[in-house]
Amino acid sequence: MPNPLISARGLTKKFGDFTAVNGIDFDVFKGESFGFLGPNGAGKSTAMRIIGATSQRTSGTISILGKDPELHGPQIRAHLGVVPQQDNLDMQLSVAENLYIYGRYFGLSRKFVKGKVDELLAFAQLEEKRNAKVETLSGGMKRRLTIARALVSEPEILMLDEPTTGLDPQARHILWDRLFRLKEQGVTLLITTHFMDEAEQLCDRLIVMDKGSIMAEGSPASLIKNYATKEVLELRFGSDRNQEMGAKLRTMCERIEELPDRVLMYTEDGEALLEEIYAADFHPKTSLVRRSSLEDVFLRLTGRTLIE
Amino acid sequence: MTLTQIRQGSLVLVDTARVQSRGALYVAQSRIRQMMKWIWLILGIAIANPILYLISVGIGLGGLIDKSVGPAGVDGVKYLTFLAPALLAQAAIQGTMDETVFPTIEGFKWHKTFYSMNATPLSGVQISYGVFLTALFRAFYTVVLYFGVMWAFGALESPRAWLAIPTAVFAGASFGALMQALAARLEDENIFFVVLGRFVMMPLFMFSGTFFPLTSMPFFLQWIGWISPLWHATELGRHLTYGHAISPTMLWVHFVFLGIMLVIGLYFSARIFTKRLAK
Numbered sequence: 001m002p003n004p005l006i007s008a009r010g011l012t013k014k015f016g017d018f019t020a021v022n023g024i025d026f027d028v029f030k031g032e033s034f035g036f037l038g039p040n041g042a043g044k045s046t047a048m049r050i051i052g053a054t055s056q057r058t059s060g061t062i063s064i065l066g067k068d069p070e071l072h073g074p075q076i077r078a079h080l081g082v083v084p085q086q087d088n089l090d091m092q093l094s095v096a097e098n099l100y101i102y103g104r105y106f107g108l109s110r111k112f113v114k115g116k117v118d119e120l121l122a123f124a125q126l127e128e129k130r131n132a133k134v135e136t137l138s139g140g141m142k143r144r145l146t147i148a149r150a151l152v153s154e155p156e157i158l159m160l161d162e163p164t165t166g167l168d169p170q171a172r173h174i175l176w177d178r179l180f181r182l183k184e185q186g187v188t189l190l191i192t193t194h195f196m197d198e199a200e201q202l203c204d205r206l207i208v209m210d211k212g213s214i215m216a217e218g219s220p221a222s223l224i225k226n227y228a229t230k231e232v233l234e235l236r237f238g239s240d241r242n243q244e245m246g247a248k249l250r251t252m253c254e255r256i257e258e259l260p261d262r263v264l265m266y267t268e269d270g271e272a273l274l275e276e277i278y279a280a281d282f283h284p285k286t287s288l289v290r291r292s293s294l295e296d297v298f299l300r301l302t303g304r305t306l307i308e
Numbered sequence: 309m310t311l312t313q314i315r316q317g318s319l320v321l322v323d324t325a326r327v328q329s330r331g332a333l334y335v336a337q338s339r340i341r342q343m344m345k346w347i348w349l350i351l352g353i354a355i356a357n358p359i360l361y362l363i364s365v366g367i368g369l370g371g372l373i374d375k376s377v378g379p380a381g382v383d384g385v386k387y388l389t390f391l392a393p394a395l396l397a398q399a400a401i402q403g404t405m406d407e408t409v410f411p412t413i414e415g416f417k418w419h420k421t422f423y424s425m426n427a428t429p430l431s432g433v434q435i436s437y438g439v440f441l442t443a444l445f446r447a448f449y450t451v452v453l454y455f456g457v458m459w460a461f462g463a464l465e466s467p468r469a470w471l472a473i474p475t476a477v478f479a480g481a482s483f484g485a486l487m488q489a490l491a492a493r494l495e496d497e498n499i500f501f502v503v504l505g506r507f508v509m510m511p512l513f514m515f516s517g518t519f520f521p522l523t524s525m526p527f528f529l530q531w532i533g534w535i536s537p538l539w540h541a542t543e544l545g546r547h548l549t550y551g552h553a554i555s556p557t558m559l560w561v562h563f564v565f566l567g568i569m570l571v572i573g574l575y576f577s578a579r580i581f582t583k584r585l586a587k
Contacts, residue, residue, distance in 0.1 A: 052427060054423070054426050054427060054585060054586060055586060055587065056586050073431070074324055074327065074328060074429035074430070074431060075324050075429070077426075077427060077428055077429050078318060078322040078324045078327070078428075078429045079318040079319060079322065080427070082424075082427035084420075084423065084424070084427070086420065088419060088420040088421055088423050088424040089419070089421075089424070090338070090342065090419065090421055090424075091419050092342050092345050093338075093341060093342060093345075097341060101334075101337070101338035101341065102424070102428070104334050104337060104338070105327070105331075105334050105335075105338075105425060105428035105429070105430050106318075106321075106322050106327065106428055106429060107322060107323050107324075107326040107327040107330065107334070107429070108321060108322070112321070149424075153318045153321060153322055153428075154315055154316060154317050154318050154321055155318050156317060156318055156319060185315050186315075
């Protein structure tokens with residue numbers, strides 16, 4: 001096994017009495033796309049800020065590119081591209097100027113940055129907006145610009161905190177496509193998300209976090225295999241009856257979850273189970289058979305849904 | 309595929325040592341770029357301000373004062389000549405305050421741009437110094453313009469009057485550094501602006517010996533002048549532009565006071581920037 005690019009042991013961050021990150025261990029290897037999946041407040045962003053060598057840990061150890069961020073912050077940050085959850089672009093400057101000044105912060109030569117700005121404008125599909133003030137851009141455009149900005153120094157590690165929150169489906173797919181291309185170039189990606197589809201699409205490996213701790217770790221497929229069944233049958237009996245029906249159906253499948261709006265039945269064969277249910281004279285208002293997802297993994301691990 | 313599209317990687321491209329030595333300049337460059345978006349407004353104010361003040365208070369009110377005090381003048385000179393160095397220092401202070409307080413609150417709170425700067429090899433100390441350097445630059449050209457207007461109004465009597473330019477900028481720097489440190493600590497800026505405007509800037513402007521000698525105020529109010537960078541700079545400015553008498557001891561006191569304020573401001577600003585960014 002090669003040396004990890006990032007390695008954390010017992011990583012902890014407290015804000016007063018509140019423990020945001022509670023003794024987590026993980027390793028990230030070069031060229032990997034590594035995800036932090038969890039609901040809002042799970043400690044993902046805090047973990048990212050420690051890896052980003054800006055926020056200091058309370059205890060534990062962490063090494064990034066073989067260095068301790070507490071001692072070598074600037075040397076580590078020189079090789080990171082950071083996309084924060086909130087776009088912190090310079091609103092008064094133009095699109096091209098935002099990229100240009102950011103390149104200069106890395107000490108890159110004017111000539112290099114000028115060439116890079118053209119390339120990144122094309123990458124982010126913002127060529128027509130080159131001289132537009134950032135204030136006038138749409139949310140998706142701002143997000144793409146923030147990502148392009150993070151790439152100006154050709155970072156070894158690209159860190160994306162909730163990269164597609166607030167974007168429409170089309171904008172998300174464009175972004176995912178851009179991230180795939182970067183991965184093909186050997187860039188290591190670190191992604192936090194509370195969208196299970198995003199985690200499944202983008203991450204080779206991920207950790208599921210809740211309340212500052214790691215609940216599980218693995219590839220999306222292995223997590224689903226270990227913590228869920230192959231298929232899920234979703235039944236709706238009406239909000240006042242889901243609870244009551246769930247109790248009656250409990251014996252018919254491996255595991256059942258009664259949510260306020262629906263009942264989830266975990267099984268290897270959803271269609272067969274649905275037939276059994278009709279045969280037993282149960283009549284759900286709607287029914288849906290689907291493959292298990294990371295959402296089900298999270299529900300199994302924490303008893304809660306990702307988006308509440 | 310153009311040449312730039314071949315990925316070299318940050319390990320080849322980024323020279324951290326270079327950023328460590330020049331980081332504050334990079335920050336200042338980007339701040340100046342922002343300033344340029346408003347430059348006509350800034351220059352307009354920088355020129356209109358002295359013209360309006362010198363005409364209304366210097367010549368208008370000054371005419372009445374000169375008539376009533378007679379040939380002895382105020383501190384031995386025309387009221388306009390007496391007033392102008394104080395307004396020069398005030399312009400520097402206002403310039404650095406605008407260029408430290410607003411960018412600092414914007415960087416930490418409004419647009420959080422300091423956090424994006426800090427995600428690069430730039431440190432909190434460099435960001436703090438970069439903002440400060442930009443404020444110095446603004447104070448410098450504001451004061452030079454002001455000085456030009458003073459010259460046009462005939463408010464300069466001494467051949468070494470131009471030395472009032474660096475002393476005014478010095479006062480602006482001292483006050484600006486302290487304001488930057490204060491602004492960096494702010495969570496809620498609304499109250500701050502009210503307090504700053506009404507209870508700090510206004511009294512400083514009125515009671516720093518700006519419009520009349522500090523000694524003509526009741527003794528219990530004179531302390532406002534003593535702790536005011538504006539008074540120290542005004543005394544120096546008057547000394548330089550028309551030869552207002554200052555003892556060698558007081559000359560030192562003025563410089564040392566402004567110097568200490570500058571050092572304290574810069575130290576705390578750098579420290580608070582670093583701490584707040586690392587939260």
